[in-house]
Amino acid sequence: MAEKTQPKIIDLKANRQAVTSYDVARLAGVSQSAVSRCFKPGASVSAKMRARVMAAAAELGYEPNAIARSLITRRSNLVAVLISNLTNLYYPEVLAELTRHLTAYDVRVLLFSLESEADANATLQQIWPYRVDGVIAAAELSPNHVAEFEKRHVPLVFYNRQLNGTSVSSVSCDQEDGARQLVDGLFHAGHRRFALFTGPRESVVGIERKTAALERLEELGIDEVPIFEGNYSYESGYGLVSDMMGARAHGNEGAPVDAIVCANDVMAIGALDALRADYGLTAPEDISVVGFDGVGPARWRSYDLTTIRQPVRRMTEAAVAMLMSMIEDPEVSHEKRVFSGLLRAGTSARFTAGD
Amino acid sequence: MAEKTQPKIIDLKANRQAVTSYDVARLAGVSQSAVSRCFKPGASVSAKMRARVMAAAAELGYEPNAIARSLITRRSNLVAVLISNLTNLYYPEVLAELTRHLTAYDVRVLLFSLESEADANATLQQIWPYRVDGVIAAAELSPNHVAEFEKRHVPLVFYNRQLNGTSVSSVSCDQEDGARQLVDGLFHAGHRRFALFTGPRESVVGIERKTAALERLEELGIDEVPIFEGNYSYESGYGLVSDMMGARAHGNEGAPVDAIVCANDVMAIGALDALRADYGLTAPEDISVVGFDGVGPARWRSYDLTTIRQPVRRMTEAAVAMLMSMIEDPEVSHEKRVFSGLLRAGTSARFTAGD
């Protein structure tokens, strides 16, 4: 035998994460494969065997190594979730719900937060080596990026994003329908002078909301609609109010705007604050403001927004279910699921919900 | 040769994620170990070799398999992040920053969202099999849980949590100091009738804030301080206002409260809304309200909270750096880093910052 000079260190090393299925097998006096089978639900194992193995496993504190398992089964039980900007008030709920549902499938979440859409390349490079079973993307990806998924046969589900021509599975909220509901309600309540506070020009969701609103307004005979571009932030909603007021001041004809349709709740909140603080206007008496999403603060008493609440629970559940079925069966066909948002009538607008 | 009946299927199978370092080696006419070395920074490889291998790798679209690598290196490059309730306005920023910093170390984030602290057991069971390199916990863990980490030699860093006796590394904001700053400023501005809106009774952070505030108040000669227990939510902040008013109505002697110290910003916001909407009181004229955290909405014009802004950037950076050093060197000693919060003086309180 070798000298036992430093038993302490040896012990440490021996103790270091070393319990494998072989150790359990040895202690239980069975083969390693038997141990493996005992930990696989539905495998062929006798009750006696299972009892012995489990006892040995418990005694040693054995925990199967998911890494090793993934290697041989070619299933990592990892799903990557891409979120574009987590600090947008809307996403934390989405992320929490996605995580919850994925956990129910015994799948772990590998989180990637894209600061800008330009990060997509770098992020994808980080994802591929981990052989994730699938990806849920609440972020803008280019057709090239999507092609990368197809090349690798990695299932992808978009959350609230579309990609024009390509066939990709997705779950989203019906932005157009929501925008129309909002416009209709405002119109029915008598509003005729609308303004739009939009999202950033490159946001697909923002474009959908804006376009649908404009179309509906036109159908209703309203074509002169001033449009102000923001970026979904509180500050931009706040700032656009003075832009809007300034535009009017500078000789833009016509009566004052009496209804602002914002691309999301946070901008609506910013707008309300600016109107109140800087112009002494209160909603819904002097002006109406509506948002979109139905985030928590939309319900705060100071705002009490009229908005479209996205059915986040159902949407995330659907996204996860869709992804999992794609993972189970790679041949399953693509699908797009579109959920209608629910109108929440607050007091930030004079509003008459359709019949 | 075997029959080529179904070339299509064969192609598909061949194409299925099959590019390994052996394939690259074969194409480049070198050994698999050479390929491996080419992808390991700092390995001994000649320029010629590297060029040939990289060319072959590019041609085949080879991507190293992180799973296989982890198995042999015993390093997963995964770090688990535990967050107690993501929908708390404070956490999204923390999560985003942690992710950003971890990414800088080329480490991936495995996200776990604990709905209730009771989930901790289940969550830990989900973590162990993945052999994460370390864990950052922004969630309450029991001494038993911490012991599990030690048993497995998995580095753990607490974020804004402590554990009385045990020696665990942690990064946190100086809750006591913050609470004192707030109390001092209110006192200097002339407030004498304080009330406390606390977090849930089991929240360590909440207890620290409350205790420190009470101690300071006592030092300042104020001992009769009504305390109302909330749960960090907007609704609880809102609801506690009527509790407070009710308590006064029911014969509780003395003058009305003129300063409310809330356990976090969201409760302060709820309180402000309740005071304004239900009692016609405005801050800071009629009453002062202060919060804690410095979340985004605290800066919204309708609230403009006086609060303690946690230095999230620095804290997350420190947490990640600390964890990484523990991972690099398992012998490194534990450390607790405490950052002072920055006072943000808004208009939600009459307030005189210390000299």
Place this chain on the structure above:
DNA sequence: AGAGAGATTGCATTCGAATGCAATCTATGG
């Protein structure tokens, strides 16, 4: 040109679990 140090490269093995196949065991029926 030859020796020798240092740089490259390949060989063979390892990480830990899953699984096809063959061997063995069990229980049932005749």
Place this chain on the structure above:
DNA sequence: CCATAGATTGCATTCGAATGCAATCTCTCT
């Protein structure tokens, strides 16, 4: 009591990359 189908179990191999060690190559210096 024996044959046989079906259930269990073990053997041997596989997943894909990393690495200690030995073999080979390069290049420098004399």
